[in-house]
Every structure is written in structure tokens, then in C-alpha cells.
Amino acid sequence: MTFISEKKPPLVQRVEQIRELTQSLLIHLSEEDQCVQSMPDASPSKWHLGHTTWFWEAVILLPHCPGYKPFNAHFNYIFNSYYESMGPRQPRPQRGLLTRPALEEVMAYRAHVTEALMRWLQSLVQPVSENIGYLIELGVNHEQQHQELLVTDLVHLFSCNPLWPKSGLYLNPNQGLQNLESKAQWFKFDANLCDLGQDANGDCGFSFDNEQPRHKRWIEAFEISNQLITCREYLEFIQDGGYQNPSLWLSEGWAWVNRSECSAPAYWLSPQSAFNETTTWKVFGVDGVLDLQLSHAVTHLNFFEADAFAQWRGARLPTEFEWEHAFDHQDMLHMRGQAWQWTRSAYESYPVLNLGTVRFVNTTVNSWWANKCYAAQVGQRPKDTRAKLIETFSHLQPLGKSQAFV
Numbered sequence: 474m475t476f477i478s479e480k481k482p483p484l485v486q487r488v489e490q491i492r493e494l495t496q497s498l499l500i501h502l503s504e505e506d507q508c509v510q511s512m513p514d515a516s517p518s519k520w521h522l523g524h525t526t527w528f529w530e531a532v533i534l535l536p537h538c539p540g541y542k543p544f545n546a547h548f549n550y551i552f553n554s555y556y557e558s559m560g561p562r563q564p565r566p567q568r569g570l571l572t573r574p575a576l577e578e579v580m581a582y583r584a585h586v587t588e589a590l591m592r593w594l595q596s597l598v599q600p601v602s603e604n605i606g607y608l609i610e611l612g613v614n615h616e617q618q619h620q621e622l623l624v625t626d627l628v629h630l631f632s633c634n635p636l637w638p639k640s641g642l643y644l645n646p647n648q649g650l651q652n653l654e655s656k657a658q659w660f661k662f663d664a665n666l667c668d669l670g671q672d673a674n675g676d677c678g679f680s681f682d683n684e685q686p687r688h689k690r691w692i693e694a695f696e697i698s699n700q701l702i703t704c705r706e707y708l709e710f711i712q713d714g715g716y717q718n719p720s721l722w723l724s725e726g727w728a729w730v731n732r733s734e735c736s737a738p739a740y741w742l743s744p745q746s747a748f749n750e751t752t753t754w755k756v757f758g759v760d761g762v763l764d765l766q767l768s769h770a771v772t773h774l775n776f777f778e779a780d781a782f783a784q785w786r787g788a789r790l791p792t793e794f795e796w797e798h799a800f801d802h803q804d805m806l807h808m809r810g811q812a813w814q815w816t817r818s819a820y821e822s823y824p825v826l827n828l829g830t831v832r833f834v835n836t837t838v839n840s841w842w843a844n845k846c847y848a849a850q851v852g853q854r855p856k857d858t859r860a861k862l863i864e865t866f867s868h869l870q871p872l873g874k875s876q877a878f879v
């Protein structure tokens with residue numbers, strides 16, 4: 474659906490583009506692909522389509538658009554994720570049981586909400602108020618989060634299928650995670666009192682409130698590697714018996730290794746194994762099964778794997794505050810919009826809460842992308858750990874319909 478207007482404000486164009494992009498990510502998928510849930514932490518594509526629509530409806534249209542009528546009152550239960558203040562909800566592990574509403578009805582729901590949203594946005598006097606502007610940015614960023622989650626969940630779903638389907642998505646080769654030369658350097662930072670976090674009223678653009686407020690924090694001296702770990706480096710860890718050495722792993726991580734019997738990152742297929750008869754490593758992703766590229770950054774590590782690798786290298790993961798401080802160094806690579814990177818910091822609020830703002834939790838911290846290696850001593854593993862990435866994972870594009878895939 475296209476909402477033609479000769480003079481659309483930039484914000485209206487952004488909302489329209491983000492709504493269309495979500496749907497375009499799925500053009501190569503069947504209805505069956507979009508209904509299945511592969512594990513309790515993942516969601517079916519159909520649910521992501523409905524949930525992002527519900528968010529616009531429940532958080533923005535119903536409270537702010539006069540006369541807006543909900544598409545279906547029951548959808549609040551089905552498509553609420555975890556917002557306690559908005560009522561009970563379908564448990565996440567059971568989202569794959571929602572064979573109804575059918576995909577067709579979910580798409581009609583999307584069209585209903587997008588059309589109402591466009592009409593309302595174009596009726597607003599420009600520039601919009603600060604509160605409305607924030608809510609619209611929130612809706613855009615929330616939908617972008619779910620685009621990333623949708624693709625992450627889809628790769629896991631397809632990895633459960635021995636036909637190894639391709640998703641029909643294209644990862645922009647300019648994302649910068651390929652062909653990493655061995656130019657890694659350690660950058661030194663002196664002990665310093667640093668300004669960290671985002672200023673809600675600053676000029677750095679949108680940030681979720683879990684990254685606010687800007688505040689001061691003392692950071693001891695540390696060193697940090699300027700680029701991500703490559704698959705070659707991680708393969709050395711594997712071949713050195715990394716997954717068989719309990720001294721490298723946190724207790725909970727070692728329990729995971731034994732329980733899962735994992736001996737390589739998610740989606741790696743070892744040589745001469747059940748699904749890889751060749752003598753070289755393969756990896757599964759949005760493009761199906763491909764040769765493992767040793768010069769690429771290793772991704773899809775869980776926290777325990779990233780931590781164990783750092784131990785093996787005589788280093789540790791950074792705190793999120795060290796990571797943020799290092800972000801300001803102009804020669805640090807891969808910090809923006811490329812891969813989620815584990816930190817060793819607990820997922821907790823910054824010291825001053827903005828109690829005047831409704832709090833929305835950034836859901837993407839549970840993504841699996843990335844690792845990073847730092848020098849210093851290892852501390853305890855926090856209960857919930859922050860992963861960091863500046864800007865939403867934003868380099869996904871759908872393949873053109875003419876490009877064939879399985």
C-alpha cells in the first residue's frame with residue numbers, strides 16, 4: 474500500500490518506509506515459514522508483523538489519534554509483548570500456537586493501522602510537538618528492532634530445517650565485517666572521569682531510555698582491541714580445545730557447554746559431520762550454507778563463548794562503560810550498526826532515572842551477535858549482561874523478486 478502525498482514531512486516518510494521495509498523482508502517466505510516458532514525465545518514472523526502494528530496502535534494511535542477505532546480488541550492480548558501496564562498477553566513460548574489470526578488477517582491489520590497512522594500524521598500541524606515526535610521516533614526504532622529480531626529468529630528457524638533454506642535477504646557487503654586483516658591493535662585509555670550515556674535532550678538523535686541519562690563515571694585505565702575477532706581466531710580457540718577446557722568457562726557457561734554439547738558457534742557446521750561431508754568448515758546464514766570465511770568477524774556467539782574466548786586470549790570482556798568510552802576513539806572499528814558486542818556489565822539502570830517518562834525496555838539486548846576482547850582481569854558474570862551497538866542493525870535488504878533462492 475502506498476500513501477501518496479506530494480509534500481510529506483520527513484517523519485511521515487520515515488514511518489512509511491519503515492512499515493514497508495518490514496513487509497519487504499518477508500516477500501520470499503511462505504505462510505508456513507511465518508507461523509512457526511523455533512524456540513521459546515524466538516517469535517514467528519507473523520507475530521512480529523502483528524506486534525509492531527499493535528505498538529503503533531496501542532501506544533500512539535489510541536491515546537493520541539481522535540476517533541481511532543481498534544482493528545480487533547482481542548489483538549491486545551495476542552500482540553502485547555511484555556508491557557505489564559497494557560494488560561495480560563499470550564506467553565512468548567506459545568506464540569507459535571497462534572495459527573489464528575491467519576497471515577492474511579494480520580496483513581489487513583497492518584494496512585488498517587498504517588493507513589490510520591499516515592492520515593493522522595499528515596493531519597498534524599508541523600512541526601509536531603516534542604512528545605508526539607518522541608513517540609513516533611519510538612515507534613520507528615521499535616519496528617527497526619523487530620526487523621532485526623525477525624531476521625534473527627528466521628535464521629534460527631531455518632537452521633532447524635535440514636533443507637537449509639535461504640531467506641531471500643541480502644546482507645550489505647559494506648557492513649564492514651568481511652575481510653578483516655590482522656591489523657588489530659590495542660588502544661590504551663588512561664584512567665579518567667568520563668561522560669557516558671545519552672542526553673535525552675541532546676542533539677545525538679533518538680536513544681532508548683535505558684541508555685539515559687548522560688552521567689559521569691570513573692573508569693580505570695584499560696586497553697581495548699580496535700576490531701572484532703575473526704573466524705580464524707575463533708577457530709584457533711576451538712582447535713586449542715577451548716570447548717573442552719573448563720578453566721576457561723564461567724560455571725554457568727561450562728554447564729551450558731556440557732548440556733548443549735556445543736563445540737562451535739551457532740550455525741557453524743564442522744567438517745565431515747552429519748550435514749557437512751566436506752573437509753572444510755561451513756556456516757549457515759541468510760544465504761543458506763556457505764564456506765566459512767576465516768577473515769570475517771565471528772558472530773552468533775553467546776555470552777559464555779565470548780567470555781571464554783577472552784579468557785583464552787588472556788583478556789576479558791569490557792564493561793559497557795569502557796566500551797562507550799572507547800567508542801569516541803576515531804580509529805575504533807565495527808562499533809556502529811554492524812554487530813552486537815557483549816559486555817560484562819549487568820543490565821541495570823543508569824544512576825538517575827527519568828521518572829517523568831514511560832519506560833520501554835530495549836529488547837534487542839538479547840541478540841546474539843558479536844564479541845570483543847579486552848585486556849584486564851576477569852570479574853564475576855552479572856546476572857543479565859548488556860550487549861552494545863550504536864544504531865539499530867540496519868543493513869538488511871530484501872533480494873529482488875527476480876533473484877532466485879531455495
Ligand SMILES: [Fe+2]
Nearest residue numbers: 524554615836
Ligand atoms: Fe516489541
